[in-house]
Amino acid sequence: MSKNVILYAAILIFGLAAPFVFPAFKVQLSILCVLIVLATTWNIQGGEMGYNTFGNILFYGLGMYLCASVQVGMFFPLAEWTESGGEKTFVHTPTQFFQGMAAGLVVAAVVPTIVAGLIGYAILGLRGHYFAICTLGLGVAAGEISGGIEIIGAGQGFTTPPFPNVGGLEARGEFFYFLSFGALVLTFIAVRAIYSTRFRLILNAIRDNEDKAEAMGIETMKYKIIGWMVSAFFCGLAGGIMGGLVGYIDSTDVAFDGREMGVFMVLMAILGGKGTLWGPVIGATVFHIFKEGFWTFFLGWQYVALGVLIVVIVIYFPEGIMGWLREKYPERFGEVVDEADRKAQVELK
Amino acid sequence: MDFMVFQYPMITVQACLDGILLGILFALIAYGMALQWGVMNIINIAQGDLVILGGYIAYFMYLYGIHPAWGVIVSPIIMYFVGVGIYKLVINKVVDRDLFISILATFGISILFMQLMNFAFGADVVLANSGYGTTFLFDSAVVLPNSKIFSAFVSIVFAIGLVIYMKKSKLGRAIRATAQNARAAKILGVDTEKVYAATFGLNAALCGVAGALISITFTIHPYMGLPYTIRSFMIVIVAGLGNLPGVAMSGMGLGVFEEFADYILGTEFRIGSVFLLLVLILVYRRFKLSRKREYLK
Numbered sequence: 155m156s157k158n159v160i161l162y163a164a165i166l167i168f169g170l171a172a173p174f175v176f177p178a179f180k181v182q183l184s185i186l187c188v189l190i191v192l193a194t195t196w197n198i199q200g201g202e203m204g205y206n207t208f209g210n211i212l213f214y215g216l217g218m219y220l221c222a223s224v225q226v227g228m229f230f231p232l233a234e235w236t237e238s239g240g241e242k243t244f245v246h247t248p249t250q251f252f253q254g255m256a257a258g259l260v261v262a263a264v265v266p267t268i269v270a271g272l273i274g275y276a277i278l279g280l281r282g283h284y285f286a287i288c289t290l291g292l293g294v295a296a297g298e299i300s301g302g303i304e305i306i307g308a309g310q311g312f313t314t315p316p317f318p319n320v321g322g323l324e325a326r327g328e329f330f331y332f333l334s335f336g337a338l339v340l341t342f343i344a345v346r347a348i349y350s351t352r353f354r355l356i357l358n359a360i361r362d363n364e365d366k367a368e369a370m371g372i373e374t375m376k377y378k379i380i381g382w383m384v385s386a387f388f389c390g391l392a393g394g395i396m397g398g399l400v401g402y403i404d405s406t407d408v409a410f411d412g413r414e415m416g417v418f419m420v421l422m423a424i425l426g427g428k429g430t431l432w433g434p435v436i437g438a439t440v441f442h443i444f445k446e447g448f449w450t451f452f453l454g455w456q457y458v459a460l461g462v463l464i465v466v467i468v469i470y471f472p473e474g475i476m477g478w479l480r481e482k483y484p485e486r487f488g489e490v491v492d493e494a495d496r497k498a499q500v501e502l503k
Numbered sequence: 504m505d506f507m508v509f510q511y512p513m514i515t516v517q518a519c520l521d522g523i524l525l526g527i528l529f530a531l532i533a534y535g536m537a538l539q540w541g542v543m544n545i546i547n548i549a550q551g552d553l554v555i556l557g558g559y560i561a562y563f564m565y566l567y568g569i570h571p572a573w574g575v576i577v578s579p580i581i582m583y584f585v586g587v588g589i590y591k592l593v594i595n596k597v598v599d600r601d602l603f604i605s606i607l608a609t610f611g612i613s614i615l616f617m618q619l620m621n622f623a624f625g626a627d628v629v630l631a632n633s634g635y636g637t638t639f640l641f642d643s644a645v646v647l648p649n650s651k652i653f654s655a656f657v658s659i660v661f662a663i664g665l666v667i668y669m670k671k672s673k674l675g676r677a678i679r680a681t682a683q684n685a686r687a688a689k690i691l692g693v694d695t696e697k698v699y700a701a702t703f704g705l706n707a708a709l710c711g712v713a714g715a716l717i718s719i720t721f722t723i724h725p726y727m728g729l730p731y732t733i734r735s736f737m738i739v740i741v742a743g744l745g746n747l748p749g750v751a752m753s754g755m756g757l758g759v760f761e762e763f764a765d766y767i768l769g770t771e772f773r774i775g776s777v778f779l780l781l782v783l784i785l786v787y788r789r790f791k792l793s794r795k796r797e798y799l800k
Contacts, residue, residue: 206603277782279789283546283602287736291781294729298775413614420607454622461615468608469596 166339173331180327184399186442187334191341191392192415193422193434195385198345200420201428202354203381204361205278209289210389211416212296213270215409217262217390218397219306222314224261225254225398236307248318255398262394263387270386274379281364290412297410312403330399337395341388342435348384349431357381358429413457417464425467427476436475517645518762524651526758528713528720530751531658532731533738534665535709541744542682542702543598548609549589550735551728552616553707557582557714558723559624565631565718572633574715575657579708586707590700598699613728620725630722654716661712665705666747678702730774737781740788 173180192214199205226235230244246254273292280288306312317326348354356377359367368374393409403409410416418441426437452459473481536550547553560581561574593612597605635649669675680688681698689695717723738757742749757780764776 206606276786276789279793280785283606284740284785286603286606287546287733288782288785291733291778291785294733295775295778295782298778299772302769302771302775417610417614424607455618457614457618458622461611461613461618464611464614465593465608468604468611469593472600472604 169335169339173328177324177327180331181399182442182446184327184331184334185396186439187331187338188392188396188399189418189422189442190435190438191334191338191388192419193426193438194341194345195388195392196419197423197428197430197434198348198357198381198385200423201430201433202349202357202361203378204364205378206286206420207289208286208412208416208420209277209292210385210419211293211410211412212289213266213386213389214393214396214415215293215296215300215405215411216266216269217393218403218409219300219312220265220390221255221258221262221394222312222397222403223306224258225251225315228254228257233305236305236312246315246318251315251318254315259391259394263391266386266390266393267383270383271379274382275375278375278378278382293410293412293416297406297412300410301405307403307405311405311408314397314401314403316401330395334392334395334399337388337391340391344384344388346431353377353380361429417460421464421467423474424472425474427474427478427480430476433474433476440475513645514766518766519759520645520647521651522759522762523755524647524655524758525761526755527655527658527751528716528754529731529734529738529757530754531662531709531716532713533735533742533750533754534662534747535706535713536732536735537739537742537744537750538678538709539702539706540739542678543594543699544602545594545598545605546602546609546736547706548606548732549613549616549728550706550710551731551733552613552620553582553586553710553728554714554717554731555723555725555728556585556616556620557711558718559620559714560711561715561718562624562629562631562723570633571631571715571719572653574631574718575712578711578715580711582711582714583704583708586704586710587700589707590703594703595696595699613732617725617728624725626725628722628724629718631718633719648720650720654720657716658713661709662747662751665709674698674701730777733778733781737777737784741784 172183176183192210196207196210199207199210223232225246226232226244229246229250235244277285277288277292300306317329356367356372356374359370359372360374360378364374397403397409400408422437422441423434424437425441426435427433448459449456471478479486532550532554536547539545539547557574557578560578561571564574564577565571589612593608594605597608633650633653635653638647638649638652639645640647669679677688677693677698678701680691680693681695681702685695688698714723734757738750738753741753741756757777760780761773761777765773768776
């Protein structure tokens with residue numbers, strides 16, 4: 155146990171010191187935090203519950219739009235803001251900006267949670283690939299529809315309030331970094347707390363055999379909805395932060411970006427290892443480093459590389475990094491291995 | 504929003520006819536999807552991208568001065584080999600795995616194709632002009648481009664041809680046997696690997712026909728694939744696997760729905776309404792089945 159405490163303390167210290175040690179990578183580190191949040195929350199559905207969703211992007215985009223709308227709408231007329239298309243007709247004072255951001259983040263987290271609860275009852279009754287395609291449809295529909303709504307900018311996009319002029323560019327980067335790092339810590343603590351209770355066992359039971367779980371007297375629907383609401387809460391929060399960080403919201407390219415973020419979260423969780431606490435964290439980190447390191451070399455071929463990457467990971471590496479480690483060092487994962495049994499299994503293969 | 508539809512009855516007729524002709528095309532794509540879903544138990548997210556690729560083949564014939572209607576013959580032949588190639592490279596590794604793996608793998612193929620087409624053909628909206636003219640009905644109140652009628656006719660011919668082929672030919676029998684029970688078919692000497700490859704190739708060929716027709720009738724664009732996948736998925740789940748008249752009917756129903764959504768909600772919500780309809784249909788089926796304590800599988 156003391157080993158874990160040291161590990162967590164080291165990560166926390168690293169996280170707090172990172173923007174000062176690597177000042178040039180503040181934005182990248184903030185995005186990494188958001189990616190980890192998304193992968194970790196996707197894992198609650200895809201990994202623990204066995205419900206492979208493409209729809210968590212819905213909550214992410216919803217949170218993004220809500221946070222920005224609240225931040226603007228609290229002080230200025232929203233329609234005129236979006237119509238002016240980012241022209242500085244209205245300027246937030248620092249107090250207004252931070253108040254708006256705080257209120258916006260609360261709304262961005264709470265409303266998607268409620269939405270998840272409402273649609274969860276209808277959608278989580280679907281199984282397997284029907285659920286996957288249904289959530290894929292939801293995400294794309296949300297993008298298409300929000301692209302037609304005038305008040306949030308329709309096709310021309312929505313410029314989020316610029317960071318007030320206190321402390322310059324450095325302060326902006328640090329503010330958003332600590333915001334996203336805070337969200338990451340919050341998510342990790344929450345998910346870890348959830349995973350240490352009976353709730354995780356119930357989710358795993360649903361994954362392994364839902365009918366049997368139901369026959370054992372577990373109200374599966376209730377737990378599936380709660381699980382989805384937890385995901386939606388943190389996805390919305392992450393979306394709100396990301397909206398402020400990017401500074402510009404487009405319906406299909408930034409908010410409901412099923413082709414990028416929506417696939418990334420699935421890919422990161424699978425790359426790291428589904429159904430583990432650390433898998434999505436490792437997967438997101440590796441993926442982000444790979445993406446930032448090599449994306450520029452592909453020069454426009456990024457999506458081609460992404461497509462190939464998806465196919466390769468899914469076909470040749472479906473267990474992920476954690477799954478591979480588990481196979482290699484089962485003792486570390488608290489599994490008691492009988493050497494003879496293992497040999498016999500290898501021979502059987 | 505505008506309610507012209509209710510004020511002018513001829514617009515209703517126009518929307519219905521447009522929808523039915525469009526729906527026949529959708530049904531052809533859905534037929535391909537039902538084929539591979541039934542035989543290989545795979546949902547191909549790249550279906551729509553195969554359609555668009557088929558469309559570009561016809562478009563290029565048009566650019567080089569060949570009449571694009573010949574694309575209906577050439578495109579399926581090329582697409583058959585593309586389909587077999589995809590099967591050999593990717594699909595045969597995911598056939599007997601978890602369904603989500605196949606969805607994700609074909610999603611990857613879809614992104615790959617989208618981007619490759621974007622590089623190769625550019626991001627412009629294009630169409631191959633067939634020069635077929637238009638038919639005017641009811642004192643010019645209803646306008647039907649002849650290319651739409653042509654494409655509906657060709658779709659029906661191909662669909663009927665494939666039904667007969669599946670019934671009579673040796674490969675068709677092998678495909679149907681594999682769909683019923685792959686293991687039994689294997690025992691009785693059917694090379695299921697070959698059958699799977701042929702099925703995927705046939706599906707891609709159907710997509711090629713549909714794509715060529717779409718490039719003549721409507722427009723094509725590299726990123727337009729996913730809506731076609733969703734439409735065909737929707738048609739198949741409404742009709743049920745192996746129900747061909749149902750596929751045709753629900754295809755036409757979807758076409759008419761889309762035309763009306765276009766008129767009533769506006770063109771910018773057209774694709775959105777298709778995706779929402781998918782969600783609504785799935786939710787409806789879930790509640791209908793849950794009364795009998797069953798679920799979609």
